[in-house]
Amino acid sequence: MIGVMSASGQLGVGVVGHLLRNGVAPTGLAALTRDPAKLGHFADLGVQVRPADYTDCASLSQAFRDVDSLVLIPTKSPVVRRIQEHANALEAARQAGVRRIILLSISAARPDSRSIVAPFYLYAESATRLSGMDWLILRMGLYLDPLVDWAPELAATGQLPYPVERGRVAYVVRDDVARAAAAAALSPGTRGEVLELTGPAAISMTELAADLSTATGREIRFQAVGEEAFLNICLQGGEPPLISQILISLYRAVDAGEFARATDHIERLTGTPARGALDYLTDVLSNISHTTRSTSA
Ligand SMILES: NC(=O)c1ccc[n+]([C@@H]2O[C@H](COP(=O)([O-])OP(=O)(O)OC[C@H]3O[C@@H](n4cnc5c(N)ncnc54)[C@H](OP(=O)(O)O)[C@@H]3O)[C@@H](O)[C@H]2O)c1
Incomplete structure (x- = not known):
C-alpha cells in the first residue's frame, strides 16, 4: 500500500x-x-x-x-x-x-x-x-508552472520582473x-x-525571458526589480502575504545560487528526461500568443 x-x-x-x-x-x-x-x-x-x-x-x-x-x-x-x-x-x-x-x-x-x-x-x-x-x-527545484498564469500579463507589459541580479535556476515542471x-x-x-x-539546465532570468518570448510570440525582457516592488507585484497578483514573503526569500536564495544545480535525477528515477523551460513553455503557452494578440488587436 x-x-x-x-x-x-x-x-x-x-x-x-x-x-x-x-x-x-x-x-x-x-x-x-x-x-x-x-x-x-x-x-x-x-x-x-x-x-x-x-x-x-x-x-x-x-x-x-x-x-x-x-x-x-x-x-x-x-x-x-x-x-x-x-x-x-x-x-x-x-x-x-x-x-x-x-x-x-x-x-x-x-x-x-x-x-x-x-x-x-x-x-x-x-x-x-x-x-x-x-x-x-x-x-x-523551483517550479516553472506558476509563470504560466502570469504569461498574459508578462506578454502585455513586455517585462519579466524578478528581484534577481545574477542567479540561475534549474526550473522544473x-x-x-x-x-x-x-x-x-x-x-x-x-x-x-x-x-x-530539477530541470535539465540552469538558466538566467534573461534566458527565461527569451524562452517566454519564443513561447508567447511577444517580446518579453527580464527586468531586475527591488524586493519591495516584487512584493507589491505578488500581493496585487493575489498571493497571500506569507507566500509572497516566502517567494522573495526564495529569490534571495536564487541569487545565492541555491537553485542553480541541474541534475539528471528525474531521468534516473523515471527513464524520461525532465522537461526544459523552452519545451514546456512553448507547449503550454502556444495559444496564449493568439489570445493576447487577438485581445490587443
Ligand atoms: N518547488 C516549488 O517551486 C514549489 C512551489 C509551490 C509549492 N511547493 C511545495 O510543494 C508542496 C505542495 O504544494 P502544492 O502547491 O501542491 O499545494 P496546494 O495545491 O496548495 O495544496 C496544499 C495541500 O496541503 C494539504 N494540507 C494543508 N493543510 C493540511 C493539514 N493540516 N493536514 C493535511 N493536509 C493538509 C491540503 O490538503 P487538504 O486541504 O485537502 O487537507 C492540500 O492537499 C508544498 O510542500 C509546497 O511548499 C513547491
Missing part, C-alpha cells in the same frame, strides 16, 4: 495520477486529505481516500494503517506549524508500521540558505533520516516532480538517498 499526504494538492494529485498510470491497483493506494469529498474522482476509481490531518495524530494513525510506503508532501503552513505537522506524521507512521518515507523537500534545504522555509526542510530531512524507517529525500515521486514510491531499492528533482 502506498500512501500520499496532501493528495488533494496540485503536486499530490499528480503523484496519485502517475501511480495509477504506472499500473498501481487503485485499492493499493491511500490518497490522504482533510476533506475526502475533494477526492471523489479518485474514490470512484477505487482509490482509498482517507481523512488525514497533519495536526491530528489520531487521524494520521488511522490513515496510515496498512501503508508500506508513505509520500510526505508538506503543507504550506507557517514554518513552525509545519515542523509540528511533520513530527506528527513521522510519529504516526512509525506507530502504524510504515516501512518507508519519501519526503518532498526543496533544493534550498541547507543551513546557510537565504530562504525562510529552509529551517523547516532542514528539520524535516533530519527527522526523516533519524526516524528509524527507510527514507528517500526528493529535493525539488511540477508534473515531472510528480512522476519522479511516483516512480520513487514504486522503487523500493531507492532508499537512504537525497535526490534533486
Whole structure:
C-alpha cells in the first residue's frame, strides 16, 4: 500500500495520477486529505481516500494503517506549524508500521540558505533520516508552472520582473516532480538517498525571458526589480502575504545560487528526461500568443 499526504494538492494529485498510470491497483493506494469529498474522482476509481490531518495524530494513525510506503508532501503552513505537522506524521507512521518515507523537500534545504522555509526542510530531512524507517529525500527545484498564469500579463507589459541580479535556476515542471515521486514510491531499492528533482539546465532570468518570448510570440525582457516592488507585484497578483514573503526569500536564495544545480535525477528515477523551460513553455503557452494578440488587436 502506498500512501500520499496532501493528495488533494496540485503536486499530490499528480503523484496519485502517475501511480495509477504506472499500473498501481487503485485499492493499493491511500490518497490522504482533510476533506475526502475533494477526492471523489479518485474514490470512484477505487482509490482509498482517507481523512488525514497533519495536526491530528489520531487521524494520521488511522490513515496510515496498512501503508508500506508513505509520500510526505508538506503543507504550506507557517514554518513552525509545519515542523509540528511533520513530527506528527513521522510519529504516526512509525506507530502504524510504515516501512518507508519519501519526503518532498526543496533544493534550498541547507543551513546557510537565504530562504525562510529552509529551517523547516532542514528539520524535516533530519527527522526523516533519524526516524528509524527507510527514507528517500526528493529535493525539488523551483517550479516553472506558476509563470504560466502570469504569461498574459508578462506578454502585455513586455517585462519579466524578478528581484534577481545574477542567479540561475534549474526550473522544473511540477508534473515531472510528480512522476519522479511516483516512480520513487514504486522503487523500493531507492532508499537512504537525497535526490534533486530539477530541470535539465540552469538558466538566467534573461534566458527565461527569451524562452517566454519564443513561447508567447511577444517580446518579453527580464527586468531586475527591488524586493519591495516584487512584493507589491505578488500581493496585487493575489498571493497571500506569507507566500509572497516566502517567494522573495526564495529569490534571495536564487541569487545565492541555491537553485542553480541541474541534475539528471528525474531521468534516473523515471527513464524520461525532465522537461526544459523552452519545451514546456512553448507547449503550454502556444495559444496564449493568439489570445493576447487577438485581445490587443
Ligand atoms: N518547488 C516549488 O517551486 C514549489 C512551489 C509551490 C509549492 N511547493 C511545495 O510543494 C508542496 C505542495 O504544494 P502544492 O502547491 O501542491 O499545494 P496546494 O495545491 O496548495 O495544496 C496544499 C495541500 O496541503 C494539504 N494540507 C494543508 N493543510 C493540511 C493539514 N493540516 N493536514 C493535511 N493536509 C493538509 C491540503 O490538503 P487538504 O486541504 O485537502 O487537507 C492540500 O492537499 C508544498 O510542500 C509546497 O511548499 C513547491
